[in-house]
Amino acid sequence: MDYLLLEKKERIAVITLNRAPANALSSGLIKELGEAFDSIESDAEVKAVLIHGEGRFFSAGADIKEFTTVKDEEGFAELGKYGQDLFDRIENFRKPVIAAIHGAALGGGLELAMACHIRYVAEDAKLGLPELTLGLVPGFAGSQRLPYYVGTAKAAEMLLTSDPISGKDAVAFGLASAAYPADQVYEKAYNLALKTAAKSAVSVSFTLELLQYARQGRWSEGAVKERELFGKAFMSADGQEGITAFIEKRKPEFKDR
Numbered sequence: 001m002d003y004l005l006l007e008k009k010e011r012i013a014v015i016t017l018n019r020a021p022a023n024a025l026s027s028g029l030i031k032e033l034g035e036a037f038d039s040i041e042s043d044a045e046v047k048a049v050l051i052h053g054e055g056r057f058f059s060a061g062a063d064i065k066e067f068t069t070v071k072d073e074e075g076f077a078e079l080g081k082y083g084q085d086l087f088d089r090i091e092n093f094r095k096p097v098i099a100a101i102h103g104a105a106l107g108g109g110l111e112l113a114m115a116c117h118i119r120y121v122a123e124d125a126k127l128g129l130p131e132l133t134l135g136l137v138p139g140f141a142g143s144q145r146l147p148y149y150v151g152t153a154k155a156a157e158m159l160l161t162s163d164p165i166s167g168k169d170a171v172a173f174g175l176a177s178a179a180y181p182a183d184q185v186y187e188k189a190y191n192l193a194l195k196t197a198a199k200s201a202v203s204v205s206f207t208l209e210l211l212q213y214a215r216q217g218r219w220s221e222g223a224v225k226e227r228e229l230f231g232k233a234f235m236s237a238d239g240q241e242g243i244t245a246f247i248e249k250r251k252p253e254f255k256d257r
């Protein structure tokens with residue numbers, strides 16, 4: 001691949017955005033991200049995904065220079081759909097996707113990070129949707145995901161001023177789970193990925209599915225689905241192993257079945 005690195009180790013797939021100088025999300029990079037997720041989806045050995053950026057930033061957003069090659073409104077709507085479809089796929093992915101953010105996650109970079117299931121950030125990272133600075137609006141569903149995390153009022157402030165918030169503030173507003181000094185973020189996020197990879201792939205997949213009901217405000221349907229999957233998880237080989245291991249006072253040995 002030309003714009004990212006995909007490395008699989010210890011059952012973790014590490015995606016490194018690698019498009020100097022700012023890991024701007026060109027259509028080429030977005031296409032390669034889709035291909036990376038194809039490879040990870042079909043690889044039963046991989047149990048979690050970690051996305052981070054090479055260089056100074058996580059990602060500074062869609063490639064502003066590439067915008068000049070788009071001809072008309074339909075072209076921009078198509079570009080938006082291209083990114084939105086990929087980010088929906090990431091949000092609905094059945095293996096945990098974790099973002100380790102340093103430097104900046106702006107515009108499409110933050111929209112990518114918001115599609116991940118968990119975000120760890122550098123304390124001094126800048127997170128924002130500055131599209132209005134360019135006379136634009138977000139195009140990869142940032143106007144929809146940001147209010148989900150930070151509330152409508154804070155999202156309105158961030159969008160209408162274009163001011164980014166720090167990693168520390170992102171945690172305070174619920175946009176990220178934890179903030180660390182910049183040189184520790186990757187390692188902390190990698191250890192988090194390892195922790196999730198130690199669980200049964202069955203219950204992890206069920207949990208990610210259930211979280212989407214809450215994410216989409218489908219509470220009652222989600223509760224029905226939860227009790228159904230509770231039974232399925234209990235009757236799975238790993239569910240049986242987990243219960244037996246607890247009773248026998250030992251660590252469970254999950255087989256992802």
Ligand SMILES: C/C=C/C(=O)SCCNC(=O)CCNC(=O)[C@H](O)C(C)(C)COP(=O)(O)OP(=O)(O)OC[C@H]1O[C@@H](n2cnc3c(N)ncnc32)[C@H](O)[C@@H]1OP(=O)(O)O
Pocket residue numbers: 021022024057060061062063064065080083104106107108109130131133134138139140
């Ligand atoms: C549907 C989605 C829409 C969107 O995502 S719209 C884009 C939203 N993103 C932005 O508006 C962010 C734009 N970039 C910036 O604000 C700044 O940059 C940074 C804060 C990221 C970094 O600032 P500093 O440290 O002063 O560096 P620097 O000289 O501005 O940038 C370094 C190089 O990176 C290129 N670059 C930065 N962001 C983008 C981008 N989004 N698309 C294309 N190139 C970008 C610059 O041009 C420059 O390049 P060169 O060294 O060749 O001059």
